[in-house]
Amino acid sequence: MKEKLIQQFQELYKGEGEIRSYFAPGRVNLIGEHTDYNGGHVFPCALTLGTYGIVRSRSDRKLRFYSANFERLGVIETSLDELVPDPKANWTNYPKGVMWAFEKRGYKLNHGLDILIYGNIPNGSGLSSSASLEVLTGVILKDTYGFDVSMVDIALIGQDSENNFNGCNCGIMDQFASAMGKKDHAIFLDTNTLHYEYAPVVLEDAKIVITNSKVKHSLVDSAYNDRRNECETALKELKAAVKIESLGELTEEEYEAHKDAIKDAVRQKRAKHAVYENQRTIRAVEALKNQDVELFGKLMNASHESLRYDYEVSCEEIDILVDLAQAMPGVLGSRITGGGFGGCTVSIVKNDAVDTFISEIGKTYQEKVGHEAEFYVVDIGSGAGII
Numbered sequence: 264m265k266e267k268l269i270q271q272f273q274e275l276y277k278g279e280g281e282i283r284s285y286f287a288p289g290r291v292n293l294i295g296e297h298t299d300y301n302g303g304h305v306f307p308c309a310l311t312l313g314t315y316g317i318v319r320s321r322s323d324r325k326l327r328f329y330s331a332n333f334e335r336l337g338v339i340e341t342s343l344d345e346l347v348p349d350p351k352a353n354w355t356n357y358p359k360g361v362m363w364a365f366e367k368r369g370y371k372l373n374h375g376l377d378i379l380i381y382g383n384i385p386n387g388s389g390l391s392s393s394a395s396l397e398v399l400t401g402v403i404l405k406d407t408y409g410f411d412v413s414m415v416d417i418a419l420i421g422q423d424s425e426n427n428f429n430g431c432n433c434g435i436m437d438q439f440a441s442a443m444g445k446k447d448h449a450i451f452l453d454t455n456t457l458h459y460e461y462a463p464v465v466l467e468d469a470k471i472v473i474t475n476s477k478v479k480h481s482l483v484d485s486a487y488n489d490r491r492n493e494c495e496t497a498l499k500e501l502k503a504a505v506k507i508e509s510l511g512e513l514t515e516e517e518y519e520a521h522k523d524a525i526k527d528a529v530r531q532k533r534a535k536h537a538v539y540e541n542q543r544t545i546r547a548v549e550a551l552k553n554q555d556v557e558l559f560g561k562l563m564n565a566s567h568e569s570l571r572y573d574y575e576v577s578c579e580e581i582d583i584l585v586d587l588a589q590a591m592p593g594v595l596g597s598r599i600t601g602g603g604f605g606g607c608t609v610s611i612v613k614n615d616a617v618d619t620f621i622s623e624i625g626k627t628y629q630e631k632v633g634h635e636a637e638f639y640v641v642d643i644g645s646g647a648g649i650i
């Protein structure tokens with residue numbers, strides 16, 4: 264892949280000079296959904312799918328971007344003096360946002376770059392193609408300009424750029440997973456403190472299977488921000504009754520004891536999800552450590568139930584996939600993964616059931632929804648870096 268992209272880079276940009284190559288993965292979250300902006304825990308892992316970057320320094324301040332995924336857009340040219348969001352700049356707003364966020368922190372980008380990007384994460388699938396592009400840019404800048412930044416900083420800078428340059432109020436999970444991923448491990452991250460621990464994902468006789476519904480409902484960003492606001496309001500209401508700084512600090516019992524402080528039934532459901540999902544995540548990681556994959560799977564099912572009815576971020580197509588999966592022998596657990604309203608499910612499937620899972624669910628989904636689903640049997644990859 265790298266060689267092919269370098270060749271494409273040379274044909275496109277011509278010229279001389281050292282060319283360097285980078286990769287940042289996408290992620291799948293195993294459990295702990297919509298907890299990362301509520302001071303809770305998440306449990307994602309990096310994929311081997313992700314975004315590649317081929318880069319060469321320039322002597323002027325120009326930036327030239329080209330994506331092999333959007334060939335029709337051609338080379339998009341801008342400069343280090345124009346780091347402002349621009350709808351016409353299309354996907355380049357992501358790398359530009361990261362450059363902006365570095366400069367905001369006092370890092371000086373003292374020359375321009377020629378960049379070629381290629382990503383193999385299916386677009387709009389909820390597997391964090393944008394976070395991987397942000398983290399990729401962070402790694403490129405660190406290496407090219409010799410910046411002294413940690414990988415955790417790169418994740419935070421990526422999140423800052425997404426929140427304040429690209430207008431999506433996301434949490435830290437996606438960028439953290441892309442920057443900090445570890446082969447064959449998931450990251451148990453406390454988003455309140457950024458304390459994290461790697462947990463080996465040893466499933467013995469089972470595999471992680473991602474199913475892409477290939478739908479993405481348009482309300483994603485606005486509904487995401489709505490959920491955040493609802494949780495913030497619920498937290499404010501709860502603070503009148505109990506001394507907390509985030510929903511992640513509550514146990515289920517504490518939530519039940521104080522929930523009446525939340526003056527609206529919808530907000531109560533949102534907060535309930537945040538609290539219960541966080542506790543479920545802690546329990547799920549414990550189960551995995553004890554090699555109790557069955558319990559891990561049950562907690563995944565419960566997570567979906569809560570995301571479907573209390574947090575209301577699922578959709579018909581995803582529920583079809585999850586219902587089919589959960590009813591199938593050999594499936595230990597299945598749930599929506601990522602921000603919601605389409606995208607993917609993640610399931611734990613016994614090795615000998617994987618083929619039937621793909622063929623049966625594939626067939627029924629096509630009949631019910633009218634288009635195909637896609638399936639990926641997951642390999643857990645490493646975090647971003649030079650390749």
Ligand code: GLA
Nearest residue numbers: 296297433434435436601602
């Ligand atoms: C999106 C956001 C993450 C997280 C998930 C939901 O992927 O980018 O920060 O909130 O949704 O768990």
